[in-house]
Amino acid sequence: xxxxxxxxxxxxxxxxxxxxxxxxxxxxxxxxxxxxxxxxxxxxxxxxxxxxxxxxxxxxxxxxxxxxxxxxxxxxxxxxxxxxxxxxxxxxxxxxxxxxxxxxxxxxxxxxxxxxxxxxxxxxxxxxxxxxxxxxxxxxxxxxxxxxxxxxxxxxxxxxxxxxxxxxxxxxxxxxxxxxxxxxxxxxxxxxxxxxxxxxxxxxxxxxxxxxxxxxxxxxxxxxxxxxxxxxxxxxxxxxxxxxxxxxxxxxxxxxxxxxxxxxxxxxxxxxxxxxxxxxxxxxxxxxxxxxxxxxxxxxxxxxxxxxxxxxxxxxxxxxxxxxxx
Numbered sequence: 001x002x003x004x005x006x007x008x009x010x011x012x013x014x015x016x017x018x019x020x021x022x023x024x025x026x027x028x029x030x031x032x033x034x035x036x037x038x039x040x041x042x043x044x045x046x047x048x049x050x051x052x053x054x055x056x057x058x059x060x061x062x063x064x065x066x067x068x069x070x071x072x073x074x075x076x077x078x079x080x081x082x083x084x085x086x087x088x089x090x091x092x093x094x095x096x097x098x099x100x101x102x103x104x105x106x107x108x109x110x111x112x113x114x115x116x117x118x119x120x121x122x123x124x125x126x127x128x129x130x131x132x133x134x135x136x137x138x139x140x141x142x143x144x145x146x147x148x149x150x151x152x153x154x155x156x157x158x159x160x161x162x163x164x165x166x167x168x169x170x171x172x173x174x175x176x177x178x179x180x181x182x183x184x185x186x187x188x189x190x191x192x193x194x195x196x197x198x199x200x201x202x203x204x205x206x207x208x209x210x211x212x213x214x215x216x217x218x219x220x221x222x223x224x225x226x227x228x229x230x231x232x233x234x235x236x237x238x239x240x241x242x243x244x245x246x247x248x249x250x251x252x253x254x255x256x257x258x259x260x261x262x263x264x265x266x267x268x269x270x271x272x273x274x275x276x277x278x279x280x281x282x283x284x285x286x287x288x289x290x291x292x293x294x295x296x297x298x299x300x301x302x303x304x305x306x307x308x309x310x311x312x313x314x315x316x317x318x319x320x321x322x323x324x325x326x
């Protein structure tokens with residue numbers, strides 16, 4: 001029906017009942033079901049429970065004898081020797097590795113060739129061969145001398161007196177460790193962005209200062225995780241010094257096992273637990289060192305185990321409150 005010109009049309013107000021309902025209902029979001037994950041978790045838990053049960057109840061392990069040997073003075077003396085050999089070899093091996101890495105990155109073809117040859121040779125020869133060779137070094141060279149090359153010697157000394165069992169073990173492990181540490185350090189240095197080298201050179205800083213203050217601190221982010229793996233291998237590698245007559249942790253247990261044949265298994269378990277403790281301590285130190293050098297490289301530092309525990313407890317309390325409120 002048409003309206004006359006100039007007429008006014010009035011619309012009647014609509015009631016809220018005439019409009020569609022716009023009230024949103026809260027719906028609970030259900031997580032995606034993952035039955036495979038639950039099955040795998042249950043299988044792993046059953047296997048772990050069986051392993052722990054067998055470890056505790058099997059009389060073959062003789063846990064009473066393990067408790068007897070764990071803190072015996074003989075074992076602790078061997079543990080001290082293991083720690084000493086590891087500490088000396090780790091420091092000397094890292095210093096040697098840094099020198100070898102710098103030589104491989106040098107512009108001198110002689111330094112590069114010598115460094116590459118050393119790394120190639122020491123990584124190719126088994127550690128036990130190096131230790132036995134050094135142990136019998138006095139058969140090749142009765143005396144060592146210091147003087148002018150290809151000329152007269154200023155003084156000489158008996159090699160057999162200098163090469164004690166501790167010296168042989170530390171030198172052998174350090175020489176072997178330096179070859180592997182060199183590649184770890186070289187890889188860390190090469191991982192630093194080339195722009196950092198160019199910026200340092202543009203400032204006119206001395207090469208030594210560039211390396212100590214700019215390049216090496218950044219390279220440590222890559223060096224530390226890889227070198228800690230080497231350090232853990234070094235801790236376990238000290239067990240070979242038993243073959244050069246040095247009674248470390250493993251050597252002490254081996255000697256006691258020969259004296260008490262019935263306690264071989266408990267003694268091996270003692271050695272295993274001590275090595276687990278040592279490597280665990282190194283891993284904890286690695287975490288905090290990595291966290292220290294991660295400053296400035298990540299937006300937020302990784303939480304410490306204590307912070308993770310506090311966060312987990314806070315989330316658990318909040319979850320309990322939500323469930324209690326429902």
